[in-house]
Amino acid sequence: xxxxxxxxxxxxxxxxxxxxxVQALYDVDFEVYAGEVVGLVGDNGAGKSxxxxxxxxxxxxxxxxxxxxxxxxxxxxxNDTARLGIxxxxxxxxxxxxxxxxxxxxxxxxxxxxxVPGVVEELDEVAMEQRAVEVLRDLAVRIPSxxxxxxxxxxxxxxxxxxxxxxxxxxxxxLLDEPTxxxxxxxxxxxxxxxxxxxxxxxxxxxISHNLADVFEVCDRIVVLxxxxxxxxxxxxxxxxxxxxxxxxGAEFGTPGREGTA
Amino acid sequence: MTSVARDPxxxxxxxxxxxxxxxxxxxxxxGEIGSLPVVVGLLLIAIVFxxxxxxxxxxxxxxxxxxxxxxxxxISVGVVLVLLLGEIDLSIGAVSGLCAxxxxxxxxxxxxxxxxxxxxGLLLGAGIGGLQGVWVTRFRVPSFVVTLAGxxxxxxxxxxxxxxxxxxxxxxxxxxxxxxxxxxxxLGWLIGTVAIAVFxxxxxxxxxxxxxxGLAVGTRGGLVGRIVVVxxxxxxxxxxxxxxxxxxxxxxxxxxxxxxxxYVTKRTRFGRHVFAVGGNAEAARRAGIGVDRVRVxxxxxxxxxxxxxxxxxxxxxxxxxxxxxxxxxxxxxIAAAVIGxxxxxxxxxxxxxxxxxxxxxxxxxxxxxxxALASSVKFMITGGVLLAAVTIDAVSxxxxxxxxxA
Numbered sequence: 001x002x003x004x005x006x007x008x009x010x011x012x013x014x015x016x017x018x019x020x021x022v023q024a025l026y027d028v029d030f031e032v033y034a035g036e037v038v039g040l041v042g043d044n045g046a047g048k049s050x051x052x053x054x055x056x057x058x059x060x061x062x063x064x065x066x067x068x069x070x071x072x073x074x075x076x077x078x079n080d081t082a083r084l085g086i087x088x089x090x091x092x093x094x095x096x097x098x099x100x101x102x103x104x105x106x107x108x109x110x111x112x113x114x115x116v117p118g119v120v121e122e123l124d125e126v127a128m129e130q131r132a133v134e135v136l137r138d139l140a141v142r143i144p145s146x147x148x149x150x151x152x153x154x155x156x157x158x159x160x161x162x163x164x165x166x167x168x169x170x171x172x173x174x175l176l177d178e179p180t181x182x183x184x185x186x187x188x189x190x191x192x193x194x195x196x197x198x199x200x201x202x203x204x205x206x207x208i209s210h211n212l213a214d215v216f217e218v219c220d221r222i223v224v225l226x227x228x229x230x231x232x233x234x235x236x237x238x239x240x241x242x243x244x245x246x247x248x249x250g251a252e253f254g255t256p257g258r259e260g261t262a
Numbered sequence: 263m264t265s266v267a268r269d270p271x272x273x274x275x276x277x278x279x280x281x282x283x284x285x286x287x288x289x290x291x292x293g294e295i296g297s298l299p300v301v302v303g304l305l306l307i308a309i310v311f312x313x314x315x316x317x318x319x320x321x322x323x324x325x326x327x328x329x330x331x332x333x334x335x336x337i338s339v340g341v342v343l344v345l346l347l348g349e350i351d352l353s354i355g356a357v358s359g360l361c362a363x364x365x366x367x368x369x370x371x372x373x374x375x376x377x378x379x380x381x382x383g384l385l386l387g388a389g390i391g392g393l394q395g396v397w398v399t400r401f402r403v404p405s406f407v408v409t410l411a412g413x414x415x416x417x418x419x420x421x422x423x424x425x426x427x428x429x430x431x432x433x434x435x436x437x438x439x440x441x442x443x444x445x446x447x448x449l450g451w452l453i454g455t456v457a458i459a460v461f462x463x464x465x466x467x468x469x470x471x472x473x474x475x476g477l478a479v480g481t482r483g484g485l486v487g488r489i490v491v492v493x494x495x496x497x498x499x500x501x502x503x504x505x506x507x508x509x510x511x512x513x514x515x516x517x518x519x520x521x522x523x524x525y526v527t528k529r530t531r532f533g534r535h536v537f538a539v540g541g542n543a544e545a546a547r548r549a550g551i552g553v554d555r556v557r558v559x560x561x562x563x564x565x566x567x568x569x570x571x572x573x574x575x576x577x578x579x580x581x582x583x584x585x586x587x588x589x590x591x592x593x594x595x596i597a598a599a600v601i602g603x604x605x606x607x608x609x610x611x612x613x614x615x616x617x618x619x620x621x622x623x624x625x626x627x628x629x630x631x632x633x634a635l636a637s638s639v640k641f642m643i644t645g646g647v648l649l650a651a652v653t654i655d656a657v658s659x660x661x662x663x664x665x666x667x668a
Contacts, residue, residue: 095542099609
């Protein structure tokens with residue numbers, strides 16, 4: 001869904017990545033616009049994770065162009081992408097079960113205030129709790145209390161906390177790796193609603209998923225990877241599930257939607 | 263503004279005293295037991311020994327008891343820190359002996375002033391801890407192995423430092439006073455009053471800030487309960503100690519360390535990072551926390567506190583010898599932390615468990631000494647208590663998991 005006159009928030013051109021004898025990514029193009037949810041689908045080994053890790057800066061790419069907000073940028077590592085405003089929520093969520101929601105949202109960025117100025121600082125729990133309540137309310141995340149330890153939350157609530165943490169530090173693009181993989185029906189709904197709210201706030205969202213029902217519900221556009229190449233780019237409004245499956249598996253239909261709108 | 267949308271399925275405590283008690287019992291039945299077993303255990307121990315020997319609960323014996331646990335409790339504070347990180351430090355006994363020996367040899371044989379000798383002992387402890395911490399983080403050798411090597415190696419250094427002297431006696435009052443003097447009546451009450459004032463002031467300040475920010479505050483019953491326990495505890499303790507010889511300096515040192523490290527773990531960035539690393543080291547690393555720096559710092563603190571405990575023990579014994587820091591010093595310090603309720607699995611526990619656990623072990627040992635039981639019985643009973651404490655931890659962990667709180 002190219003939006004004429006608007007540059008993509010994030011744009012990758014001709015990304016190549018090779019692991020030994022395996023060409024994991026071959027001339028892959030990828031782009032996300034602000035306020036857009038892009039589904040990244042493909043079979044196992046299609047290159048989804050490699051592409052996400054390339055975007056997150058974990059893998060250095062062999063060649064290709066990386067543009068952010070129209071400017072060409074070079075990515076040296078995860079810190080570079082974080083500075084640009086790209087954040088990633090991996091499947092393991094990286095939360096500390098023994099700490100409460102506030103502590104997890106501020107993990108590594110705790111706010112402190114001077115107790116004895118210049119000598120001793122103590123955690124500013126009041127400021128952190130206020131901000132946590134604000135962030136969770138903006139995203140309409142429902143949890144028992146911001147002082148609940150993560151261990152006491154459901155899978156959907158944990159996913160929501162992890163997503164809230166990734167977007168509360170001025171993120172512009174969020175990458176979600178299988179956000180609904182281990183969730184029940186109600187919890188999946190909670191997370192899909194959260195993704196829609198992120199779009200409403202103008203973020204670019206990339207969702208990796210195996211679940212086509214979820215992808216069709218929440219995404220504006222679907223990019224299909226197959227054997228390390230981009231095998232399709234579909235506007236969900238004009239695409240059928242059969243077309244996506246065909247692109248994933250490589251079955252030939254010659255459907256017009258294939259790479260049609262790219 | 264006050265809170266996030268509440269889940270309607272959530273059980274909330276009803277207001278009032280009845281609601282507070284109800285919520286307390288619900289959390290206990292779900293395995294959120296905290297220090298409850300150890301407090302119940304202490305009460306049981308007191309009742310049993312007092313009924314067997316009426317001298318147990320006298321001010322004289324209780325004062326002896328707290329003097330006996332000062333060194334163990336101090337070492338145990340360091341153990342709690344290491345356990346919170348999800349690591350173990352087996353070298354603390356040997357380090358406590360070595361640092362006390364170095365302090366003594368410097369003071370007695372080379373004539374270094376007492377205060378400087380104590381400083382040198384503490385510094386040596388910090389250096390040893392730093393070295394072990396760097397070894398664990400730099401070479402990724404499990405802390406169990408590094409500190410086991412330390413247990414053997416530092417004991418060897420202790421023997422080397424003492425040479426063929428065997429026992430060295432301490433006479434310098436700057437050192438022997440540490441575990442030997444008592445604060446006068448007035449001074450004990452003065453310090454107690456200041457402690458209560460600081461406690462109430464910080465409680466009030468926190469409460470005011472939360473109310474001003476529109477955040478939830480605890481129930482009135484919980485607040486009153488906390489004040490009664492802390493203020494009552496301080497007053498009763500000073501009254502008992504004063505009925506004998508006064509507040510021992512060694513006990514004040516132990517309590518000071520407990521309060522200080524309790525504050526550090528709960529209210530500072532460093533403490534938060536210790537809990538984060540103990541809970542999920544990978545998550546902490548990805549959040550930008552210097553996991554290795556935290557680990558090295560904690561091992562440094564652990565060995566420094568071990569040195570501090572060793573110095574208190576030497577000051578009480580008025581000597582160091584070749585068995586300083588060996589025997590049950592290491593195991594008692596670890597047992598105290600675990601009996602007090604700090605989890606062996608990392609990320610859960612409080613510094614207070616060092617004091618509570620040391621009180622349990624100390625009172626069992628003290629009570630059995632009063633009954634003149636053989637040390638064979640003492641070892642067996644202490645072992646049984648340790649096993650019971652760890653079993654309670656493991657069972658309550660299962661209860662937490664069943665209630666979704668693990």
